[in-house]
Amino acid sequence: MRIFYPGDTGYDDERSGFQTGLRHEPQVIFAVENARDVEQAVHHAETRGLDHTVHTTGHGLTTPATGVLISTRRMNNVEIDPTTRTARAEAGAVWQQVIEQASPHGLAPLSGDASDVGVVGYTLGGGFSVLAREFGFASDRVRKTEKVGDVVTALEFDLLEIDQVHAGELHFDAEHAEAVFEAFHSWDLPDHVTPTLTTLGDVVRLTFASTRPFDVDHLRVAPTLIDEFGRKPFAEAAGKPLPPHTYQGDNVLLDDLPLDVLHRVRQAASNAGVPVFLGLMPLGGALKTEATHLLKLISPLLGVEQQHEEVFDEVRSFVVGRSRNFRYAVG
Numbered sequence: 589m590r591i592f593y594p595g596d597t598g599y600d601d602e603r604s605g606f607q608t609g610l611r612h613e614p615q616v617i618f619a620v621e622n623a624r625d626v627e628q629a630v631h632h633a634e635t636r637g638l639d640h641t642v643h644t645t646g647h648g649l650t651t652p653a654t655g656v657l658i659s660t661r662r663m664n665n666v667e668i669d670p671t672t673r674t675a676r677a678e679a680g681a682v683w684q685q686v687i688e689q690a691s692p693h694g695l696a697p698l699s700g701d702a703s704d705v706g707v708v709g710y711t712l713g714g715g716f717s718v719l720a721r722e723f724g725f726a727s728d729r730v731r732k733t734e735k736v737g738d739v740v741t742a743l744e745f746d747l748l749e750i751d752q753v754h755a756g757e758l759h760f761d762a763e764h765a766e767a768v769f770e771a772f773h774s775w776d777l778p779d780h781v782t783p784t785l786t787t788l789g790d791v792v793r794l795t796f797a798s799t800r801p802f803d804v805d806h807l808r809v810a811p812t813l814i815d816e817f818g819r820k821p822f823a824e825a826a827g828k829p830l831p832p833h834t835y836q837g838d839n840v841l842l843d844d845l846p847l848d849v850l851h852r853v854r855q856a857a858s859n860a861g862v863p864v865f866l867g868l869m870p871l872g873g874a875l876k877t878e879a880t881h882l883l884k885l886i887s888p889l890l891g892v893e894q895q896h897e898e899v900f901d902e903v904r905s906f907v908v909g910r911s912r913n914f915r916y917a918v919g
C-alpha cells in the first residue's frame with residue numbers, strides 16, 4: 589500500500605477523479621490494495637478522530653474529504669463464476685470490468701448508463717440500471733457484502749442471463765421539447781421497458797432498453813436528429829465513459845408527475861439563467877418503490893444549488909425522497 593501526504597508526488601493524482609470542479613483535500617491518502625490496508629486506514633482515522641471517505645472514480649463526489657481518504661482504485665479485482673451466475677467485485681472495480689468478464693458467458697450485471705462508474709458506490713445507492721424497470725435495483729441482487737466498518741471491501745452479486753437487448757435513442761431539437769415531453773409522458777409503458785428523457789442544451793434525448801421487443805413509433809412526434817433503435821449486445825447499451833468534467837447535480841423522487849407540472853419543470857429548467865439539464869426516469873415495474881419518477885438536474889458548473897432548488901420547487905408537493913446516487917458536488 590502507498591500512503592500520500594499533501595505535497596507528495598502522486599497526491600494530486602490520487603485525490604482526483606471524474607469530477608474536475610472539486611477535489612478531496614485529505615490530510616492523508618491510503619491507496620489501499622486489500623482489506624487489511626482498509627483496516628489500517630480506518631484505524632488511523634479512528635485513533636486520530638478523523639473522518640474517513642472512500643474515493644473510487646470520483647463520479648459521486650459530494651463533499652470533499654478533509655481527513656483520511658481511502659483510495660480504492662488499486663483494489664479492483666473482479667471474479668465471475670458462470671456456474672452460480674455471480675460476480676465478486678472489489679471496492680475499486682468499475683462496471684466495465686464486470687461487463688467484459690460476464691459477457692462471454694451470456695451474462696450481464698445491472699449496471700447503468702456509464703460503464704466507468706464504480707460497482708460499489710453505484711450499488712450502495714440502489715443502482716438504477718439501464719434495465720431497471722425490468723429487473724429492479726442492482727442492490728436487490730447483492731448476495732454478500734464484505735466490509736471493514738462502513739467501508740465495503742467487496743460485493744458479491746447475481747448476474748443475469750442477458751446477452752442481447754433491444755435498445756436505442758431518439759434525439760430531437762429542443763424546439764420540439766413540448767411535443768416530445770408530452771409523447772414521453774403519455775407512453776403506455778410496458779413494465780419491461782426502461783426509458784429516460786434527458787435535455788442537453790439544444791437537444792432532447794430519449795433512451796430506452798429492454799430484453800424484450802417494444803415499440804417507440806409514438807415517440808417520433810418531430811423530426812429526429814438521431815434515430816437509432818435495434819437489437820445489440822448488452823455492452824453497447826451500457827454506456828460509454830465520458831471525459832472527466834465539472835458538474836453539479838441533485839435529484840428528487842416523486843410519487844406523481846402530472847403533465848402540466850412536467851411542463852413547468854421543463855420551462856423552469858430552461859429559464860434558470862444557467863444551463864440546467866433535466867433527466868427523467870419513470871420508475872415502477874420491478875423497481876419496488878413508492879416513487880413513480882426520478883427527476884435529476886445537472887449543470888456543467890458549480891454554485892448552482894439555488895437554481896436547482898428553484899426548479900425542484902415546481903414538484904415540491906410530489907417529493908417523497910431523494911436517491912443517494914445522482915448527487916454531485918452538493919453537501
Ligand SMILES: Cc1cc2nc3c(=O)[nH]c(=O)nc-3n(C[C@H](O)[C@H](O)[C@H](O)COP(=O)(O)OP(=O)(O)OC[C@H]3O[C@@H](n4cnc5c(N)ncnc54)[C@H](O)[C@@H]3O)c2cc1C
Pocket residue numbers: 606641642643644645646647648649650660679680699700701702704705706707708709710711712713714715716717718738739740741830913914915
Ligand atoms: C456520468 C455518470 C453516470 C451515472 N449513471 C448512473 C446510472 O445509470 N445509475 C445509477 O444508479 N447511478 C449512476 N450514476 C451515479 C453513481 O452511481 C454515483 O455517483 C456513485 O456514487 C458513484 O460511485 P463511484 O465509486 O464511481 O464514485 P466515488 O465518487 O468514487 O464514490 C462516491 C461515494 O460512494 C461511496 N463509496 C464508494 N465506494 C465505496 C466503498 N467501497 N465503501 C463505502 N462507500 C463507498 C462513498 O460514499 C463515496 O464518497 C452516474 C454518475 C455519473 C457521474
